Amino acid sequence: MIFTTIHHPLIYKLEENNYSILLMIINECLENMLLICDNERKIINTITEYTLLWPQKHRKRIQEFFKKMKKKNRIIYIDKINNINSEMDCKTELCDNILSIISDDIDLILCGSSCVNCFDKYSRNIVNIDEYSVSGFLIKRRRSNSVIIEANKYSVEQFSREYLYPIFKYAKSIKIIDRVLGYHIDNHPGELSENYRRGLELIIKSIVESSLKKELLIDIYTTLCLSVNILHIDETRENIVAFICYLEKKFSTKINLFFKGDLDSKFVHDRFIVTNQISIQIGRGIDIVSENGMIRDTVISLVNNPGNFMFNINTLPDIGGNKKQDVS
Structure with a gap:
């Protein structure tokens, strides 16, 4: 890419x-x-x-x-x-x-x-x-402008080396944008699904393993869909924050997490990784790692103007519970 x-x-x-x-x-x-x-x-x-x-x-x-x-x-x-x-x-x-x-x-x-x-x-x-x-x-x-990934063609290691490492190697800031992350819950209210856990862990692991920057800014933007999660909004938010803290400890890095309100479904639907050098769209989103450890089917494409959807995201209200810390 x-x-x-x-x-x-x-x-x-x-x-x-x-x-x-x-x-x-x-x-x-x-x-x-x-x-x-x-x-x-x-x-x-x-x-x-x-x-x-x-x-x-x-x-x-x-x-x-x-x-x-x-x-x-x-x-x-x-x-x-x-x-x-x-x-x-x-x-x-x-x-x-x-x-x-x-x-x-x-x-x-x-x-x-x-x-x-x-x-x-x-x-x-x-x-x-x-x-x-x-x-x-x-x-x-x-x-490489748009790549179709076939299901079970790549192991997580192969996928990281070919597609993720080059994107992260020289980047200073990385934004992970996935509206589904904040309300994709399992049968138990408030629990982030295993698919999303595996996918997000793969991305953070790839960032840490490939980046040459000692000071790296990682931001995750997601939403808690108020119309869906109103009964479990606090529990959902706390569980997502807990998982991000787990990733920080495991990979010795810092991650900022931003929750946006999305009652009217204005949060951009597609999923993106935006660095200070390049932006890509991931068709399936964070949910890319199957139970057998192989990459699921998806499409990865270059994005020419990330400013458009970032403006849309920044205009949505913060709904509290953001996890933000200084990188020094």
Whole structure:
């Protein structure tokens, strides 16, 4: 759903007839890619230097792209993890900078034809910019915009590694939004169902296992449907809070929980995971883990504008019992 990429700065030093290729690629980046750069800013600074030399009509678009990527928190700076120098004829420091941050988690290294051989010893995910439009990566990226998950195809471990870990790895804030959580109760009034317990535990576990952030903000938004739960509203709320406290203790993390009133069913029906980088919609919601430990059938899709439904949620009244704490 989200892909980690490295752009070789030299691809931004293009001839006039190649600008359209890169402008097409940056539009792809805005959908669901992260741009990984070195913490010393050598890669991003060199890219900036090259784009300042672009003709005005193209320079404005590329500058707007980097502004949007920054606003979406999609430019990630990481420390040097390798001491590798290029063994090829180009001998450019730019290749060495990229080699210093290469890892198995990088989904795409985009470079020009002169530097492809600098990286093929260390990664299989190299794409020549001239071949991007026919690359396997492009097909995979576009297919990931909406993915149908067949029942019992994935174990929870496989599902986490393929779909959840990449979403959470570099995120600083995560919102889990599921209106059903707050009034999906079992035969005993007020008890959160086992399906939802398993699903929510999987998501929190995946966040903690994959996140690189020491300070992470996790919010859960749900509703207590007053027309359904009026007789058991306090018990339902207390049991959900107790389960969240159990997850906090088990995974040594902090979770904020917000209950919204939904008498008129205005709380958004679909279920979402929203980070500070990307938003996805989960067709089945939190209820994704079956009794046999396999993932149930669902659909996962990218969401382009989460601000619309977040505005809707924020306008609903808090009905008390929220579990909120500072993250410091």
